[in-house]
Amino acid sequence: MRFVHTADWHLGRIFHGVHLTEDQAYVLDELTEIVRDARPDVVIVAGDIYDRAVPPQDAVSLLDDVLSRLVAKVGVPVVLIAGNHDSPERLSFGARLLANSNLHVFGSLLPECCPVVIEDDFGPVNIYAIPFAEPPVVREKIGGDDIRDHDSALRQILQHITARQPADRRSILVAHAAVVGGKTSDSERPLSIGGSETVEPAIFEGFDYVALGHLHQPQFSGEDHIQYSGSILKYSFSEASHEKSVTIVEMDATGKCAIERIALSPRRDVRRIEGTLEDILEKARSDENQDDYIMVTLLDRQPVLNAMGRLREVYPNTLHIERPLVAASTMHAQAPADHLRLSEAEMFSSFFSQVTGEEMTEPEARAFADIIEALRRREREAT
Ligand SMILES: [Mn+2]
Known part of the structure; x- marks a missing residue:
């Protein structure tokens, strides 16, 4: 069986004041084409579908559009879960009805944790899609008095699942979590304030593939089959060096997985540029991607007049300027x-x-x- 694993779409994201919906629509077109070419048995989206609990209208329209194309036009079932940015209840709307149309939405955590079953030539595969839930919610819905943090909460859910999972059936887990030792960026919102948010990769034992969301850089956790697909776009300047991609997985009759990442090319890249203002303006003339989202680190020691205005003449999407060499000296003067x-x-x-x-x-x-x-004189005469 073949499936596409993606996550962290963050539809409706605003990046330094810029609405990214058009960029998201562009890259999701690309994703749709990848799905069309790969002809997978299912597409999995591992949470943070929206960037916030109440997403803007055009983000909702975009999701509606993308899911309609994938499910109805391309004809591929989609399984998606809520991440910590999503509202479980809002995402769950219509879920029971949509499941009959091959769109499997898991917004709120359900006590049964029933799998979506997808068949391939070798038989059925159980897909357990577990939406993000706070530890107290897990305690209420699943039970388990010793749940204190995210690790014990997810452990409880997985025990609940594996106890009912037939030993000879292949299985996929979809979850939104921070696994210990993962590489983070500036755009993942912490899962818990104060308490521990990470989970041990060992808790995923028994699943043939674990499709994770939350960390924005594609990476595996502990073992090859425990994967973060990463986000579809760079959502912070700390991600400037990331290669964004979707993950395509080929699972054989025994559940062994071959993993491939297909690169996504955004409409506008997110880049960091460093140099003196004159240097940057000079080099910009031969830069073919002037529409990219740019963060500039200015190395001028002297203050520069209207740096943002002059940069935006060549890079209209300059979003942030850093002045590491000036900050200290002007702070004294001012x-x-x-x-x-x-x-x-x-x-x-x-x-x-x-x-x-x-x-x-x-x-x-x-x-x-x-x-x-002269001004003083005028002031005196006026009074
Ligand atoms: Mn997240």
Whole structure:
């Protein structure tokens, strides 16, 4: 049997003020084409379908559109679960009806944890899709007085499942969790505040493949068949070096899995650029991907006027600028206590040298003094 494993779509994500829905639609078109070519028996989406519990309307339309195409047009069953960003109840809407149409949505944790059964030439495969749930919810729905954290909660669910799983039947687990030792990024929201959020990979014993969501970088956890597919797009600048992909898995008659990652190419990449402003503007001229989402680390030691405006002339999607070499020195110059003590002339002279990198000349200082004097005179006459 062949299946596609993807996760962390985060539909409706806003990245530094930019709505990513169009970029998400673009990459999901690509994913749909990959599914069309691969002709899998099922597509698995391992949570964080939406970026927030109440997603924007166009994110809901996009999901509706993608799922309709996959299930109705391409003709592939889809199994999806809620992640920690999703609202279990909202995602569950219509789930019992949709299951009859090959769309298997697991929003709220169900006490029965019944598998979706998919047949291939070698017989049935049980897919256990476990939506993300807080430990108290697991205690309430599944039972288990010793549930304290995510590890013991998921352990309880898996014991519940494996106790009923026929030994000779192949099985896949779909879950949204943070496995110990995983490589994280800046865009995974912590699963618990304070308590431990990680689970041991050993708890997945007995499943032939574990399709995980939550970590945004594709990776395996402990063993090859315990996989994170990663997110479909880079959702933070900390992911700039990631290769985003979907995972295609070929499972044989014994449950052994061959794993392949197919790269996704976004409409706009997320990149980090470093250099002095002049350097960056110069190099940008031969850059073919000026629409990418850019974070700039400016290495100028002197303050630069209107850096964002000038960068956006070449990189319209410059979203963030970092000034590691300036921060420390300007912080001293701009300490509020100093401001109160400085005269206007001193303040302006300090501003002038920060912006131009040079001291004011005698005639410039005089010109400034004349302007201030003229303003004062006007003020006096007005009162
Ligand atoms: Mn997550």
